[in-house]
Amino acid sequence: MEQCKEATTPMSTSCYMDADAVGIVVDQSKYRDFIGSLLYLTVSIPDIMFAVCLCARFQSNPKESHLKAAKRILKYLKGISTIGLLLIFLGKCTESTVI
Secondary structure: OOOOOOOOOOOOOOOOOOOOOOOOOOHHHHHHHHHHHHHHOOOOHHHHHHHHHHOOOOOOOOOOOHHHHHHHHHHHHHHOOOOOOOOOOOOOOOOOOOO
8 A cells, every 4th residue: 555546535526335245245354443443533634534434334244345445545645644734833832822
């Protein structure tokens, strides 16, 4: 995943996720761990909330298509890793100063 292309959105705009009855089954415990880690990240990166929750719906019977959608979220996170917030304090900062 370190050498993958970055994604501009956490989920494809043409993506339709369903139960995928004919897909290849992936390891359920690893998929749950993966989704759990992504859910933890939603606290600080709320724009991935919809995509992560959509992937979380399929934890009981994950297929390869669901894992692919979850990996796209990682590609998106790689693309936004340089985005941040810069706070500049002007003058003296005291305990009562709120910016």
